[in-house]
Amino acid sequence: MPTKTLRIPTTDGVADAFAAFPDDGERHPGVLMYADAFGIRPALREMARELAGHGYYVLVPHFFYRHGPAPVVELPEHIGEEARVALVARLMPLIEAHTTERVVSDADAYLGFLTAQPEVGSGPVAVTGYCIGGLLAVRTAVAHPRQVAALAAFHAPVGAAGPDALASLTAQVHFGHAETDLTSEALGELNGALDAAGVDYTSEIYPGTVHGFTMPDTDSFDAAAQRLHWDRLLPLLARTLAND
Numbered sequence: 001m002p003t004k005t006l007r008i009p010t011t012d013g014v015a016d017a018f019a020a021f022p023d024d025g026e027r028h029p030g031v032l033m034y035a036d037a038f039g040i041r042p043a044l045r046e047m048a049r050e051l052a053g054h055g056y057y058v059l060v061p062h063f064f065y066r067h068g069p070a071p072v073v074e075l076p077e078h079i080g081e082e083a084r085v086a087l088v089a090r091l092m093p094l095i096e097a098h099t100t101e102r103v104v105s106d107a108d109a110y111l112g113f114l115t116a117q118p119e120v121g122s123g124p125v126a127v128t129g130y131c132i133g134g135l136l137a138v139r140t141a142v143a144h145p146r147q148v149a150a151l152a153a154f155h156a157p158v159g160a161a162g163p164d165a166l167a168s169l170t171a172q173v174h175f176g177h178a179e180t181d182l183t184s185e186a187l188g189e190l191n192g193a194l195d196a197a198g199v200d201y202t203s204e205i206y207p208g209t210v211h212g213f214t215m216p217d218t219d220s221f222d223a224a225a226q227r228l229h230w231d232r233l234l235p236l237l238a239r240t241l242a243n244d
Contacts, residue, residue, distance in 0.1 A: 001049045008061060010109040012102070015065035017110075018045055019117070020052035027121040029241035030114045031056045032107075032140065034063065034133030036215060037091045038079065040070040043217040054234055056241070057120045061110050063136060064094050066102075079218045095132055100139060107140040111147060123242040124149035127171075128233065130214055135160055138169075145170040150240040152233050155181055155211050159190060166190075167197035172240050174232045175203040176225075180210045202232065 006017040018040050022028055031051060035044045040062050048058040062070040073090050076083050114120060127148050129137030134156020141151040142165045151171040155178040158166070173194070177187065187205055194201050206213060206228055212220030214229050 001052055003045070003049065006059075006113075008109055008113045010065075011105050012066055015061050015063065015106065015109070016040075016069050017059055017061040017113075018048060019057065019059045020045070020048040021057040021119050022052060022055060027119060028055055028057045029123055029237070030117070030120040030125040031058045031237065031241075032110055032114055032125060032127045032137075033058050033060045034127070034129030034136045034140075035060060036131035036133055036212065037095060038075060038087065038215075039064060039072065041075055041217070043215055046216075047214075050230075051233075054237075056126075056237065057114070057117060059110065059114045059117075061106070063098065063103075063106060063133075064091075066097075067094055077217070079215075081219050084212075084218065084220075098132075098136075103136050103139045104143045107136075107143055111140070111144060115147075121242070124240065126150035126152070126237050126241055128152040128154075129156060130154050131156055131212065134158055134175075138165065141171045141173075142168055150236050152176070152236060154214050154229055155209070157181075159186075163193055166193060166199070169194075169197070169199045169201075171200075172236060173199055173201035173203070174236050175201070176229055176232060177203070177205045178209045178211045178213055179205050179207065 002023045004019045008015040052058045127137040134153025138161045141148040152174045154176040206225045209225045213222040213225040
């Protein structure tokens with residue numbers, strides 16, 4: 001599976017990025033994958049490779065590039081609970097500084113770069129994200145309704161995008177929530193708002209999960225839930241992305 005380390009010009013600098021794509025000489029649909037707050041690392045590279053193996057060009061940008069290249073904090077090989085708490089405390093100022101305006105500006109650059117790659121087809125793209133990256137994915141889809149055909153977010157604070165943003169989604173959507181992140185009542189409110197707005201979506205709590213369940217280098221990892229995440233994501237992409 002070919003991979004590349006890339007540099008994406010933005011209005012505020014240059015974002016380093018990672019890409020994975022099939023080695024067949026063909027053009028494939030593009031997927032913009034936003035990492036969780038811990039960023040580009042071996043676990044994310046492997047997830048990008050796995051998705052690329054299903055016939056997609058997957059671009060993973062380092063969205064904290066304004067604070068330095070990835071990783072912006074030193075990461076252990078396995079992120080245990082004690083390490084997670086300390087890392088989140090260090091990353092929180094970066095998360096808070098990553099305003100909606102920055103997200104949208106960066107999304108313009110990321111999508112423009114993605115669709116300009118010679119291995120990427122001319123059809124619509126998908127955006128997916130994990131944890132805070134899921135919120136970035138929502139904001140990207142809202143800002144690019146004609147370009148983003150599919151949106152998926154996992155253990156992500158999607159409600160932070162606000163009801164107006166969620167109501168304006170035109171992409172087909174899947175939200176996979178951690179059981180510890182969202183009550184059934186809150187899920188009902190979120191899904192009710194999506195229903196009222198006529199969004200084409202699925203949104204569910206993955207049973208028995210905690211925040212971060214897709215990430216194999218953390219204590220939160222749940223192998224069954226990660227498989228479920230693929231079972232939801234891959235059909236969504238197959239339905240919405242044409243290989244032009």
